[in-house]
Amino acid sequence: MLFLIKKWQKAITFNIKETLKIFSTSLLLHVIILQSLGLCISFLFDNVERNFNLEVLTHSLVSNFMDALIYGSFFLAYYYYQKNRNYQNQISTYNEALSENKINQLKTQLNPHFLFNNLNVLDQLIEEDKYKASDFLNEFAEIYRYVLEVSDKKLVTLTEELSFAKSYFSLMKHKYGNAFQLEINPKTNNNTFIVPLTLQLLLENAIKHNLGTENNPIEIIIKIGENIIVSNNIIKKQNQKLTSGRSLQNLKEQYLLLSNKEIEINHKKEAFTVTLPLIPFHKND
Known part of the structure; x- marks a missing residue:
């Protein structure tokens, strides 16, 4: 036989x-x-x-x-x-390799996006206030070091990501002052994981698409429970350019590949909300 x-x-x-x-x-x-x-x-x-x-x-x-x-x-x-x-x-080995390759592709798309957007902010600050621009550049160098460190990781602890999100928001205040405000209600531990740069991307998204002022600020709230809920009120910019939404789509694909769960995006007239699943355990390769 x-x-x-x-x-x-x-x-x-x-x-x-x-x-x-x-x-x-x-x-x-x-x-x-x-x-x-x-x-x-x-x-x-x-x-x-x-x-x-x-x-x-x-x-x-x-x-x-x-x-x-x-x-x-x-x-x-x-x-x-x-x-x-x-x-x-x-088949299982092939699918894992395929997913790994796809995740790496998605991550390589995010890093230039992060760098390009923040260099634009730096360029504007140089014209407005060279001292602020200098402070921004120094802090940005420290923050980008974190971006490079997590570039080869699929997931990081929620604690790390929250710390990075706070540092990034502090960086943005050099340009926007109190026009944007951040509130975090964390109930977190190191046993929960998140896709790197997730919170930073959502903060950036809220800042990029809204026009906040000190009298009428954009309030960004991060609530952590069974899921992570990131929400902000909406004050649309006039003559805002249409965007592809590639960054959020990129994020959705990463979560689906890594956790088999989808993020929820709720876009209403008054508020924009994103719900992210927490990943309870992960062993980085």
Whole structure:
């Protein structure tokens, strides 16, 4: 059977037509080979008539056929079980590699996005106040070090990400002052994880798409419970450019790949809210 499987089988997985062909041919060859050997031995000892009369031959054929049917069935079942298990392992390994590659692609899209947006802020500050621009640049260098550190990580602890979000928001205050306000209501521990730069991206999104003032600020609230809820009131900019929403779509894809859960985006007239699932455990590679 193993010889015929290697010779005839073309399908990667179980194929009924190929299996029946292999099984029936194996049964036939098994019976023919055993009877041929029996005939040779009978000729050798000169007892052909005794061993190959109708009654003995019928009994021998039935016995050989039943043995081949039973043990051959067990062998094929075991062979295809092992083959299927190996195939499933290969698929699993391939899917993991595919997901890993996709996540890396998504992360490489985010880092230039982060750098480009903040260099734009720096460029504006240089024109407005060179001393603020200098402070901004120094703090930005420290913050970008974190971005580089987490660039090869799938997830980070929520505590780390909250600390980074606070540092990033402090950086933005160089330009916007109290026009944007941040409130964090954390109930967190180091056993919960989050996609790196998630909170920073949502803070950036709120700042980019809204026009806050000191008298009428944009209030960004981060609430942490079973999920993370990031919300802000909306004061739309006039003549705002249309955006592709690629960053949020990027984030949705990362969460789906890493946790098999989707983020929820709720865009109303008065408020914009994003709900993020917390990931309870992860071992970084």
